[in-house]
Amino acid sequence: MSRLVRKPASRAVGRAPRTPGAAQPVNAGSSRASVGLRLLPPALGLILAIAALGTPAGARVYLGRDEALGLAFGDPARAERKTAYLTDEQAAAIEEAAGSPAGSRVVVYFEGTDAAGEERTAWFDTHLVRTLPETVMVVVGAEGRVVRVDILSFDEPEDYLPSRRWLDQFDGRPLDEELSTRRAIRAVAGATLSSRAVTATVRRVLATHHLLTAPSPAPGSAGPQRVEPEGEKP
Secondary structure, three states, rough: OOOOOOOOOOOOOOOOOOOOOOOOEOOOOHHHHHHHHHOOOOOOOOOOOOOOOOOOOOOOOOOOOOHHHHHHHHHHEEEEEEEEOOOOOHHHHHHHOOOOOOOOOEEEEEEEEEOOEEEEEEEEEEEEOOOOEEEEEEEEEEOOEEEEEEEEEEEEOHHHHHHHHHHHHOOOOOOOOOOOOOOOOOOOOHHHHHHHHHHHHHHHHHHHHHHHOOOOOOOOOOOOOOOOOOOOOO
């Protein structure tokens, strides 16, 4: 009498394709990620300036918080953490200038100086790209212009991850009508939603920075310029 021998099911083992020259992700459960990064529940709303950065388990993490602050200030110890609580009027002003909602009313940011003594402010923004979140750091200089933009984590497929070269086009830009994928910002080919998400983040951060840290403009001077929210092109 023959017996039926059941073979164990095979499992395909593979890894996500790597982009040549790009930074490789760190699993959120690894020792490297657990040192400088703590888990943060994903949010459907926009969360501005997260102090304890985090992503869902298994997320692709490219920079931890301390690593990111090191890029912004040279030494994270030169940065001071601050917290602001937005009023309804302030949130409305940010939305008006940025063209997108302000997000969280509790805003945590980092102020300090870089290695050359230049004043810097680092903001962190976690938001949805399409259906999955990403966390972006935007560093703003004393004149209210972008110093650098970095992606800390990105959960969408890596094919849609903006490159370092693409992010560099934000350097030196103020909050004006040119800061748009319809104007001066070139969209990522085949990744329109990623382009819009990062651009909207930069606009939102600059609007918040101007409101919370910039001195009041003199009468008759121009403040941040609003553009319409970016939707599908006809």
